[in-house]
Amino acid sequence: MRGRGRTAILSYRRRVWAPGEHQVVTFTMDNDEASNQPFEYFELNGISFASPLHSLELLEWLKDFEMDPDIPLIVSYPKSGTNWVQQMASLILANGNIDSVKDKILKHRAPWIEFVPFKPGYTDYQLLTTHLNYQMVPSSAKNRRMKIIYVARNPKDVVVSFYHYHNCHHYLKTPKDFSDFLEQFIEGNVIYGSWFDHIRDWYNHKDELNMLFVTYEDMQKDIRSVIVKVASFLNKMLDGKTLESIVDHCTFAYMKTNAATNYRAELKHFNHDIGHFFRKGIVGDWKNHFLVAQNEWFDSIYQERMAGLPLKFDYDLK
Template sequence: TRVARDFYDLLLILPKDQLPLPIRESDVFVVTYPKSGTIWMQQILLLLEAKGDVTAIGPPGKYSNAGLIPWIEVSGKRQAFIEAPSPRLRVTHLHHQLMPAALSERGKVIYVARNPKDVLVSYFHFHKVANMLETPKDFDDFFEKFLRGDVFGCSWFDHVKTWHSHKDDMDMLFITYEEMIQDLPSAVGRICVFLGKELTDEQLANVVKHSTFDNMKAMPPANYENVSGELLNHHQGRFMRKGTVGDWKNHFTVAQNERFDEVFDKEMKDFPLTLIWDIRDMA
């Protein structure tokens, strides 16, 4: 589709020599489909590096999380990535086949998956804020485009399935957005161990404290208030909206839910992971 092609036209760092990037053992890549916890993980990684001291990340008003942990696919960043000091922390929405092959030999990947019904709703609202994306005609139209993969980022189903199928081919932590909502201290602990970090209980508690949705929503570096108005229309809404599980129930009709389930069951019938669809399903 045209939109799917636009994803690669806009994001891929062409020419072709861009993505065979030199990978170091200390490199960490956070991989997500859009609206699946990218900025949440940016915050957690920065706090783990700072051992829970939010003031050590940078001077107030002088930095953004997106600047410290940028997207690797943004055009013109190749040389900056090559020359950056270790550890190089990066985020990406790229599909597996577009990532450096050397990740199978070194570096770490944290993949965050989120239930696609909530992704769809969050992404719909994000399109109203993001100036680089086309404003949806209406929710019904966006719903159908999402199911077809005719959106920026292409198919959620393909993205999650392909990355998950390669989780044993590299040093990968596969975690879900819902797990992080359900038990953030446990999730932060898993991430800390995966990265080989050694933090005290107090330091980990501070990482968790400053990574809660409410605290991040009040922090301009984390909530993207510092991002240029050319990219985000801050008058149309907030980058961080709800950060919950099950908001899709406030948007889907019964017919849409049945249609989504039909497509999901077909696409993900052999997928070995159970997703949480409603916050009430959490123990």
């Protein structure tokens, strides 16, 4: 992270994309210059990140970041329901005074630790959030004192949501088409790397951590029961009135239209004219994108990569 009064110089490997191929070159820029540059992909530990959203300096600094064990950490792969859990958990932690936090922007209530310009002490936050895999989170998070909420979603809907997100995001490579993006996703050639590796690594370490595992599909089926489960995990008791208020503030319709949660005013690098940060909020949209052959191919990859992991996802909700 850049200190006060100095300019940090970053040197890292950049991925330059072209249709059907990529190459790796080396370049150098400072943080002030990076803020005015078009997006650049770089790799760390074999995983892709995008500047100026991320920086090598911040990711390296995070290794030794001493996290406060009293501040819960939300972990997820992108497009898995992260904002939903940020909203839910922050309202739970408000101790019934929902009005005190409901109008505060989500990224300030639960900032991403790996996003530039995260700086502890500069933001008054109740929670922290990350999309990082298990190997790259601060070592201080890997203990049983830290409360971790892991949010998972069926990977077919993840890839569809991620595809549309890329189409609207100025700092992410616009996919050629869904078929090409699906292939890149399966190979882990997207920011944050492989979905399969991400969920396997976190799930395989869950018994070493104080971790609650929730799914997007469970929230869709019964948001109320998930709120109660998360509240219990955070050692919070909710009276009936507070519970119902949290339910009301966690609906897709509310979050899509509310300025504190929909990021319309905050995401300057997102093209809101062609898409929305909150798109459909359903389970099963993958069926509108996957061809039969793609679905069969994906299922075979899933069976191979997730063998032995006792996870079952809902791919459709009636």
